[in-house]
Amino acid sequence: MKKAILYLVDEAGVIQGVQLSAELWKKAEKVVLPLLEEPESQELQREGPLKDFQTLMEYWDFTYPYSPRVRCPHCGASCEDWRTDEKHTFILNTANLGGLLVFHCTRCGTTIRHKHFKDHMSIEHTIPAKYKKS
Ligand SMILES: [Zn+2]
Structure with a gap:
């Protein structure tokens, strides 16, 4: 050939x-x-962010209950509860007491940020550079 x-x-x-x-x-x-x-990476959930998440849950004093639902705005992947999702579509990369949770979509690599404020949550995301048009 x-x-x-x-x-x-x-x-x-x-x-x-x-x-x-x-x-x-x-x-x-x-x-x-x-x-x-197959997922792009076989990343596993690290313990550190999970501990930080638990701490956030313990001190949760926002005016609404925590929702574990995550959806990727880029590829549309979603799960009702990222903690029990068997496909591990979303990996928690960062959690802090300020209410910020940063997820990594294992399907497309998008970073999804759940910013929890006193009375609402806002969602922001950043798509991987390979999808951005130059
Ligand atoms: Zn995605």
């Missing part, structure tokens, strides 16, 4: 992508597509 694989490099010669011939893709497709279904 001549020129079945074409490497795409940047100015520095670093490989940024790979282009396959249609013929090769037909063979590789079955192997590659299932990989896209």
